[in-house]
Amino acid sequence: MPLTSELITLDKAAIVAFASQFDPQPYHLDNEAAEQSIFGGLCASGWHIAALATRLVSETLIESGLPFVEMVSVGHLKWTRPTFVDEQISVRVTLTDILHESPIAETYVQAFDVEVCNGDGAVVAVMGASAAIAQDSAGAATS
Amino acid sequence: MTALYLRDRWFEDLPVGEFHVFGSHTFSELEIVEFAESFDPRPQSIDPEEARGNHRQGLIASPWLVTATWMRKMVDYMEVYAQGVNDGRRNGAGVAITNLQWLEPVRPGHTLTYTYEIIDKPDRVIREKWGLIRSRNEAFNQYGNKVMQFEIDILAERCPA
Numbered sequence: 001m002p003l004t005s006e007l008i009t010l011d012k013a014a015i016v017a018f019a020s021q022f023d024p025q026p027y028h029l030d031n032e033a034a035e036q037s038i039f040g041g042l043c044a045s046g047w048h049i050a051a052l053a054t055r056l057v058s059e060t061l062i063e064s065g066l067p068f069v070e071m072v073s074v075g076h077l078k079w080t081r082p083t084f085v086d087e088q089i090s091v092r093v094t095l096t097d098i099l100h101e102s103p104i105a106e107t108y109v110q111a112f113d114v115e116v117c118n119g120d121g122a123v124v125a126v127m128g129a130s131a132a133i134a135q136d137s138a139g140a141a142t143s
Numbered sequence: 144m145t146a147l148y149l150r151d152r153w154f155e156d157l158p159v160g161e162f163h164v165f166g167s168h169t170f171s172e173l174e175i176v177e178f179a180e181s182f183d184p185r186p187q188s189i190d191p192e193e194a195r196g197n198h199r200q201g202l203i204a205s206p207w208l209v210t211a212t213w214m215r216k217m218v219d220y221m222e223v224y225a226q227g228v229n230d231g232r233r234n235g236a237g238v239a240i241t242n243l244q245w246l247e248p249v250r251p252g253h254t255l256t257y258t259y260e261i262i263d264k265p266d267r268v269i270r271e272k273w274g275l276i277r278s279r280n281e282a283f284n285q286y287g288n289k290v291m292q293f294e295i296d297i298l299a300e301r302c303p304a
Contacts, residue, residue, distance in 0.1 A: 001302065008243070017181075017209075018182070020180075021211075021215070022211035022212065022213045022214050022215045023211070023215065023218065024215070024218055025236075027236070038235060038236055038276065039236070040299070045211075045214070046236075046237055047210060047211045047214050048211075048242060049181070050181075050207060050210075051182040051183050051205070051220035052182060054183055054207060055182065055183050056185065056205075058183075058185065067220035069185075069187075070185065070187065070198070070199075070203075070206070071206045071207075071245065072200050072244075072245065073242075073243060073244045074149075074240065074293070075241065075242065075243075076240070076241050077239065077240045077243065078238065078239035078240075079236075079237065079238065079239065096296065099259070103246075104198050104199070105198055106198060107198060132198070
């Protein structure tokens, strides 16, 4: 049973703010240019989606009693459809493997699969990733 | 013609083995904190005081700030050395990444140098128009240590001829 996060809405100001700083390409900045582009409309940078998905994953794991510390790796991340202005995203997280060796002191590594969904439930990105989890969580490393 | 070569290439013209250094970026405490507050609010990236006692023993950049800065360096590099992002050919967007690893923490004052190498051109035609350029991307800090690596598939327009 996947863990499910709350929803975040991406309004135009948020999409443009991220893109202006990190991904200033026309389809993330300008309505008209975006309509002519491969996406067909103004949409969020994939890196914006990745960062927000990580935020939602961290909040979801913490709420489930896993004290998320830091992302360690992303084995794969695929953007399957654009996220347009005023669309929402949430994540569904399925825990997979536990690795006891971690690059960060007093943590272990939890692997998980993530589906990033929009407000209609359509998948906009899929990700297999791992994060360092604090060992002081009661018995979590052996669960 | 020679001077314009990088500016005018199709998928077919991009060779495996091509290597670029996108440039360097020095991370400030302020940008580390602002990125975290806006996009990835982890305590080790937000509060320098609190971060001293944490797992990393001091403020570190969000991993996604390190990776998003790669994107910015690539866009800036294309503006200078290639046709720029207004050329539809160079605007096909990233499709997927693999093997993204953050190997060492990035702290305020650290300077990363970002590199890009074309490693493969998978044999696929997407929507009758695009090819895939697979690149290996790495970031090295001021000590020469690799702090991030990943591979990404980016669409490039095929020659219509």
